Amino acid sequence: MERRDFFKKAIGTGLIAGAALKLTGYNALFAAENTTSTAAPGDKIDLVAVMGGEPDVMFDKGIAELGGMQAFVKPGQTVVVKPNIGWDQPVEVGANTNPVLVKRIIQHCFNAGAKEVYVFDNTCDKWMNCYKNSGIEQAVKDAGGKLVPADSKNYYREVSIPNGVNLKKAEVHEKILDCDVFINVPILKDHKGGRISVCMKNLMGIIENRYWWHGHNLHQCIADFATYSKPALNVVDAYRVMLKNGPRGISSEDCVIKKSLLISTDMVAADAAAAKIYGIEPDEVEYIKLAHAMKVGNKNLTELNIKRIKV
Amino acid sequence: MKILKPLRVVVAVIFMLFTTLLFLHFNSFLKIPDISVILELQYIPSLLKFLQGVTWIAFGFVVFTLLALLFGRIYCSFICPLGILQDFFIRVNRLLSKRNKNRYSYHQSLKWLRHLITGIALVSLILGSTSLLIWLDPYSHFGRMATHLLQPIYYFGNNGLALIVNHLGYYGIYRIEVHTFHWATFLFASFILVLLLALTRIKGRFFCNSLCPVGGFLSWISKVSIFRLAFEPSKCISCSRCEKACKAESIDYKNMKIDFDRCVACYNCVDTCNVNAITYQVRFHKKAASNSKNETIDSGKRQTLKSILFAGTALSGLSFTIDKESFSSFVSKNPAKSKLPVLPPGAISITHFKGTCTACHLCISACPSNVLQSTFIEFGIDGMFIPKMNFDVNYCQYECNLCGDICPTGAIKPLKLEDKKITQLGKVQFIKDNCVVSQLEKDCGACAEHCPTKAVKMVPYPNKSGKNLFIPEVNTDLCIGCGACEHPCPVRPHKAIYVESNPHHLLAQKPVIKKIETPKSEQEEFPF
Numbered sequence: 001m002e003r004r005d006f007f008k009k010a011i012g013t014g015l016i017a018g019a020a021l022k023l024t025g026y027n028a029l030f031a032a033e034n035t036t037s038t039a040a041p042g043d044k045i046d047l048v049a050v051m052g053g054e055p056d057v058m059f060d061k062g063i064a065e066l067g068g069m070q071a072f073v074k075p076g077q078t079v080v081v082k083p084n085i086g087w088d089q090p091v092e093v094g095a096n097t098n099p100v101l102v103k104r105i106i107q108h109c110f111n112a113g114a115k116e117v118y119v120f121d122n123t124c125d126k127w128m129n130c131y132k133n134s135g136i137e138q139a140v141k142d143a144g145g146k147l148v149p150a151d152s153k154n155y156y157r158e159v160s161i162p163n164g165v166n167l168k169k170a171e172v173h174e175k176i177l178d179c180d181v182f183i184n185v186p187i188l189k190d191h192k193g194g195r196i197s198v199c200m201k202n203l204m205g206i207i208e209n210r211y212w213w214h215g216h217n218l219h220q221c222i223a224d225f226a227t228y229s230k231p232a233l234n235v236v237d238a239y240r241v242m243l244k245n246g247p248r249g250i251s252s253e254d255c256v257i258k259k260s261l262l263i264s265t266d267m268v269a270a271d272a273a274a275a276k277i278y279g280i281e282p283d284e285v286e287y288i289k290l291a292h293a294m295k296v297g298n299k300n301l302t303e304l305n306i307k308r309i310k311v
Numbered sequence: 312m313k314i315l316k317p318l319r320v321v322v323a324v325i326f327m328l329f330t331t332l333l334f335l336h337f338n339s340f341l342k343i344p345d346i347s348v349i350l351e352l353q354y355i356p357s358l359l360k361f362l363q364g365v366t367w368i369a370f371g372f373v374v375f376t377l378l379a380l381l382f383g384r385i386y387c388s389f390i391c392p393l394g395i396l397q398d399f400f401i402r403v404n405r406l407l408s409k410r411n412k413n414r415y416s417y418h419q420s421l422k423w424l425r426h427l428i429t430g431i432a433l434v435s436l437i438l439g440s441t442s443l444l445i446w447l448d449p450y451s452h453f454g455r456m457a458t459h460l461l462q463p464i465y466y467f468g469n470n471g472l473a474l475i476v477n478h479l480g481y482y483g484i485y486r487i488e489v490h491t492f493h494w495a496t497f498l499f500a501s502f503i504l505v506l507l508l509a510l511t512r513i514k515g516r517f518f519c520n521s522l523c524p525v526g527g528f529l530s531w532i533s534k535v536s537i538f539r540l541a542f543e544p545s546k547c548i549s550c551s552r553c554e555k556a557c558k559a560e561s562i563d564y565k566n567m568k569i570d571f572d573r574c575v576a577c578y579n580c581v582d583t584c585n586v587n588a589i590t591y592q593v594r595f596h597k598k599a600a601s602n603s604k605n606e607t608i609d610s611g612k613r614q615t616l617k618s619i620l621f622a623g624t625a626l627s628g629l630s631f632t633i634d635k636e637s638f639s640s641f642v643s644k645n646p647a648k649s650k651l652p653v654l655p656p657g658a659i660s661i662t663h664f665k666g667t668c669t670a671c672h673l674c675i676s677a678c679p680s681n682v683l684q685s686t687f688i689e690f691g692i693d694g695m696f697i698p699k700m701n702f703d704v705n706y707c708q709y710e711c712n713l714c715g716d717i718c719p720t721g722a723i724k725p726l727k728l729e730d731k732k733i734t735q736l737g738k739v740q741f742i743k744d745n746c747v748v749s750q751l752e753k754d755c756g757a758c759a760e761h762c763p764t765k766a767v768k769m770v771p772y773p774n775k776s777g778k779n780l781f782i783p784e785v786n787t788d789l790c791i792g793c794g795a796c797e798h799p800c801p802v803r804p805h806k807a808i809y810v811e812s813n814p815h816h817l818l819a820q821k822p823v824i825k826k827i828e829t830p831k832s833e834q835e836e837f838p839f
Contacts, residue, residue, distance in 0.1 A: 049837055088710050116480070124761060124799075126679050126708050133710070148477075149485040192769035192781045193756025214757045215639030215747055215801030243827055245765055253826045276838040284779065286754070301839045308837050 046304040047273055048263040053311030055101035055239045058261040062235075063108060065307045066263060072233050075113025077180035081105055081145065082231075084187045084202050085121035085136050088129040092252035094240040096130070097187045099139035101237050101261075105185060106143035117145035118175045121205040124248075127151045148175060156208040163294065164224035166216050171208035176229070184231035184267070188238040188274045190246025190254075193218055195285045197247050198274040199234045199267040200226045200296075223290035226267055230296070234270045236262035238277050268297025269304055276301070312590055316582035319388055326352075327395045333717075334457035334676045335465050336487075347717045350673070352390050354525045355448040356719035359441070359667050363721050379532040382591070383539060387519055387526055387575040393449035393507075394519060394575060396456075400511040401558055415555055417563040420520040420573060429527030441720075442693035445670045447524045450719075454671030455500040455696070459685075462676055463489045490681035490704055496672070496696055515558035520573045530572040538591045540574060540581070542567035546588035553580035553589055643745035643805040649737060651812040652689045652699035653792060656707065656734045657715035657724040660815040661690070668722035670696035674714040680705040682794065683714060700736065702794035702810065707736070709763040709793065732764075735819040737792030737810040739766055739785045745807035748772055748782040758783050758796035758808045764822040766790035767808065783808060788820045 048065045050058040063069055073079055083097030091098065106117045119140045123130040131137040131147055140147045149155065156171035176182055186202035193214065194201045200222050204210040206229070213221035238260035245254045260277055264270040268291045272282035282288045282299045292299040329349050351357055357371030375386040387394045428447060435443040445451065466487045473484045510517045519526040533539070544567055554564040557580055561573035569580075569589070580589050651661065655674065658664040675683045675698050684701035686694075700707060709732065715725040726734060747755040752774050759767045766789035769781035783796075785808075792810045800806040 049839075051837060088708065126711075129679070129708065129710060146480070146482055148482050152486045152488050154486060191756070192759055193754050195754075211757060211799055211801040214755045214799070217640075217751065217753045218755060219753070245768075247760055248763060250763075250765060250822045251824045253824050256827055273839050279838075306839070 043305060045307045046264060046266060046298070047269050047301075048307045048309065049273060050261040050263075050309045050311060052259050054259075055098045055237060055261060056104035058239075058259075058309075058311055059101055059104050059108070059235065059263075061309050061311060062261055062263045065309065066233075069108035069112040072183070073109050073112040073114050073181050076115050077113070078178070079109045079114045079117045079181045079183060080175050080179040081109070081117055081119050081183045081185055082176075082202065082206060083119065083121060083136060083185040083237075084197070084205065085127075085130045085134050086124045086205065087248050088125040088133050089249060090133060091135050092240075092255070093249040094187065094189060094242040094252070094255040095247060095249045096134035096136065097185050097237045098239055099135035101235070101239070102136055102185060103139035103143045105183060105235060106140065106145040109181075109183070110144060114181075117143070118148050118179065119145050120148045120150045120173065120175060122150040122173070122208065122210070123205070150205075153208060159228065161224055161228040163227040164221075165294075166220040167213070167224035170225060170228070172229070173206045173208075176206050181233075182229075182231045184234045186234070186236055187240075187242075188236055188278060189242035189249075190244055190278070192246070194222065194287060195280065196271075196275055196278050198236055198271045199231075200271055200287055200291060203229055219286035219290055222287040223294055223296065226287075226291045226296045227294055231267065232265065234262075234264050234267050236270050236274050238262065238274060241278060243278070266297035266304075268292050268299050269301070272299040272301055273306075312581050312587060315578035319576070319578055322389045323395045323398065326390055327392060327399075330392045330453070331457060331461070334454060334673060335462055347719070350717075350719035353450045353719060354386055354391070355444060355450060355669060356671070356721075358436075359669070360719075360721040362436070363667065375529070376532060379529045379536065381537050383533040383536050383571060383574055383576045384526065384529040385576050386529060387516075388577040391449050391519075391525065392453035392457075393523075394516070396453060397507055397511050397516055397518065398558070398577065400508055401515060404512055415515050415557050415560050417554055417557075418514070418560040420517060420560070424521045425523075425527045425530065428522060429524045429531070432524035433528070439666045440693060441665065441667060441669050442695075444524070445668075445694075445696055447522070448669045448671075449519075449523050449525055451669040451671040452500075452503050454673055454676075455496060456504055458491060458672040458676040459493070459497050459500045460504060462491065491675055491684065493685035493687075495687040496685040499696065515560055516575050517560075519575055520559055520561075526575070533574070534572045536571060537594060539571045539594050540569050540589055541571075541592045541594075542569070543588050543590060543592075546586050548586055548588070550585070552583045552585070556580055556583040639747055639751075639802045641750050641802075643742075643750075643802045643807065645742050645745050645805055647740070647742050647745060647805040647807065647809040649810060649812040651814055652686060653702070653737050653794070653810055653812040654816065655683055655698065655700055655714045655723050656712065656731045656736060656791075656816070657718070657726045658722060658816070659724065662815075664722055665690060665694040665697065667720050668694075668697045669720055670698070671719065672696075672698065673717055673719065674698055674723060677713055677717055679711060679713065680708050682707050700794060700810075702797040704798075706761065706794035706798040709795070733791065733819045733821060735791050735813060735817040737790075737812040738787040739790040739792070739796055739808060740811050741767070741783050741785045741808050742805075743782070743807075745802050745805055746782065747802060747807070748780055752776050752778060752780065754780060755801065756781060756783075757799040757801060761795035761799050763793065763795060764789045764791060764819070766819075767796045789822060791819045 048062040050062040083102050085096050087095040089095040109117045150173055155174055159172050160169045161167050184199055186198050189197050191197040238258050240255045241258045242249050242255050262270050262273050271288050275282045275285055288299050352371040354372045378385040432447055466489050470486045473486050476484050551564050554562045559573045559575050561570040654664050682700050682705045683698045685696055686699050690697045712726050712728050712731040715723045743749050756769050759769045766786050767783050770784040772780040772782035774780055794810050797809045800808050
């Protein structure tokens, strides 16, 4: 009865939700404008690191340092927000991006004038269960975005990766290929295959056959793909960090509350900083080293202009 | 009396609709409470449940046996989905035919075949095997047609619609891929469909009176029904309308005779009669003819049936071919495949499963991840088409116990989610010499990543190149055999990790939950 329900509610609640969203959205925008004044004008910030608040509050503070969402999303543009929704797990387990953060990012996009905000992930567990039980389905609905499926080959188109060493082509989700702005919203977590899962690893959720990567030098494939797909913005959810049994997790006991958030246009920088939050050196993660060498970004945190904010 | 036919049509349409919906897209209908309870009325499934000593009343077969004793074969036209399907074909046929007339005439059906099949079905039930019911049960025939013929058509239509509405920016309707195709089952279901289309066209409900064991058994009972349809000779004007309308070809208007044991209780005769000459009448006299002679099994016939089955086996092939596309940059050499098929959680053991499953494929049509797939002869010649867990297609979802909840025969017992999560379908086996990590000295970890219990975990792997690598290590005590490791393993043609089936399900240990030892959970400073 999902569909019928949808039809019934789409018109009624859609209008109300939309109106409510507009109100909260504008408030958030004001808050953002208030904090931008703290940043020194003219300095190019490579990475914003926020700590100590709730995910949505940290994002408000952090994005303001980069000139607000309007620096990335222009009126009338189509946006894809790509969280990690890989597993049929509740928020406490920390296997999926925090829905509070996802919701806030979508609101910022609409406030900046986005025409449409799409959200999806090529999940590991059954997609419908992942979308629903992660809390992201509700978050997207509340924010007025559109959650789209990614479980069929039909949604993907082949692209070539000219700078790839191992990976010469990949099938990428059509929403990524067709959108104006791609915002990558991974959660930082344990991952024995890749060591940690952050920005570049999260891109495995926009391609069709990720198992091929596992069989052909995973790290090289991750780095190869990063040369092709560079999100306009990366927001790392490190509020609840899974330190073991990743990336699926068994229970909330696998996590530590770190209340952190990273924002950067540079995936390599964000992954390097995330590695430090996780508790390892960036050089222990091979794909970070490879991507740095392939000039995807800069892993040397000391060379970066990092804006640190405590909430 | 005239109300009987409209009543039958209404009940039949409702049952057919709900049964079909159950098979088409089970997940979305789960939100309606207890819709699958309608399957409790199905004759063979409820009988199988009853034979397993289920404590609550398996009421379907009791109800319809008693009803048969009173009024005849109500099941055949009111509830049986295959019977209703045939009525549907007959109606369509009549609408399409030029003369738009009923044209049946009184014929004896293949009496010996009906008794033989009913006898065989009974004996096989007593022997605790469903091997023949798989081939005979009308509900299961319908189930396979719905799953393997109708569901793909429905998905095709859905996907067409999804294409349009997604293009318009609405995503409430989404693509659903057909993952259930299985050539042998498809051919078998198609064959039965074509057979029914042909039979209904020339001989009406011939199937129900010659090939169906439920029809056969109920015909024995309705021989002694208390109330039965019969002529009132004083009213009859010998117009022949009733005989022409009788889909069971059981009315002989000239002799004002109705073979009530073959009557499928459709009440078309009652409806068509202008003078109300056919009515239910109490029957006290006349002893029922003994069928004992026909009950004995003709071993020659059985042998023939067996040899037909064996001929089928000769045509066997792979049920679901593993994706041949090379996923890994090397070719694995060591075979990695379970010797026995892996059973769904709740199926208890191969013996229990084979003794109770009639391969109606409701679980296959409903399984959200499509890990449940049809088989051909993996369960042996006496268990064809029984579902198994096929990890080439997908893996069993940790948070799902749907198949046990919906199985109408009790072949897959309902399990509480917490019990399902420790039911061990099989044990994980790791073949190091097939693994990406040992062969390429590169990271992978796809298996451990998916494992919900961490029966597969990654441990440091010392290697020649001195790299910091991790390799899978398995703990079969924690393994539940869900196939989450086997499915994503990228190595071909043989995977590096697989589930070896437990012929009898066991209990796994609960996953170890251990708190992370950190002095304080919140950091105060940025680590960079």
